[in-house]
Amino acid sequence: MVDQLKTHLPGILICTVIALSATFLSEHYGGPQLLYALLIGLSLHFLSQQSGNFVGINFCARTVLRFGVALLGIRITLDQVTHLGASVGLVLVLAVTVTIASGLLLARAFRRPASEGLLSGGAVGICGASAALAISSVLPPTRENERFTLMAVVGVTVLSTLAMVAYPLFLNWLSVSPVQSGIFLGGTIHDVAQVVAAGMMMGQESGDAATVVKLFRVVLLLPVVMLIALGYRKWGAVREAGEISQKKPPLVPGFLMGFMALVILASTGWVPTEVTAVANSVSRWCLVIAIAAAGVKTSLGELAKLGWQPVLMLVAETMVIACFVLSAILLMNLGQN
Secondary structure (H helix, E strand, O other), X not given: OHHHHHHHHHHHHHHXXXXXXXXXXXXXXXXXXHHHHHHHHHHOHHHHHOOOOHHHHHHHHHXXXXXXXXXXXXXXXXXXHHHOOHHHHHHHXXXXXXXXXXXXXXXXXXXXXXXXXXXXXXXXXXXXXHHHHHHHOOOOOOHHHHHHHHHHHHHHHHHHHHHHHHHHHHHHHHOOOHHHHXXXXXXXXXXXXXXXXXXXXXXXXXXXXXXXXXXXXXXXXXXXXXXXXHHHHHHOOEEEOOEEEOOOOOOOOHHHHHHHHHHHHHHOOOOOHHHHHHHHHHHXXXXXXXXXXXXXXXXXXXXXXXXXXXXXXXXXXXXXXXXXXXXXXXXXXXXXX
């Protein structure tokens, strides 16, 4: 145990220092914490090539990531999910499904691997960077998938930040109700933090609705990642970008079981508010450390090899989910009092 700790410690410390630096920049100068962690990590890629660092960095990129995703479940209760109503829930399920399907179609049109369509569509449709990292963890562990994951994280973070500013202005011009505004913001913006910020710009009622809708989308992370893992397990060896992965994912990834267990536990009402707050904070730190590790593992040169298609895929998928949710709100009068 001690020897294992010594082996992992250098890489873990590197990723933790990057996470602390990203947090400092975000708190004092504004901007997305995850994006800062990724950019700092990319600039320190040379550290992953030094002997003794890679084991700990890889541990942060995979194990710490899965622990952080599992902890996301503590903030969600089944009561919050059912409170949305069947019509809103159905629209959100369809929105995620259509977005992932559009990702697959775009990947096919651009002659990219299907895994890239699943990852980009899932990231845009569910919960941004967290979804990208979670889906990546059950995909074949190829270099191409690692590079595309980082590109997806950068893309959804930037797009989410732009949406946080642009969508409230658009909704004010459209003159929809506060609840409808919340449904649109929670149903279309990628990352949780940006959803909350955009919702609060529109008022408390919009902010509350946006948060609950977004948490419902986070719940959809469980079935989506499970279906992807089951699909790759069933197909066995999966050819991706010229590489073959013989390793099958587990039937149900452990971190997804932990995610659902925490949702059930939170739904009982037995979890004190203080414990939920601590778990949320730990989850956020785990994700920041994990994305820092992913950045350190990848060189900017390798990232540039992906070309322009991934950027276009993310922008197109963002437009797809925005148009779908807006159309549903206007046609079905969702959230109309």
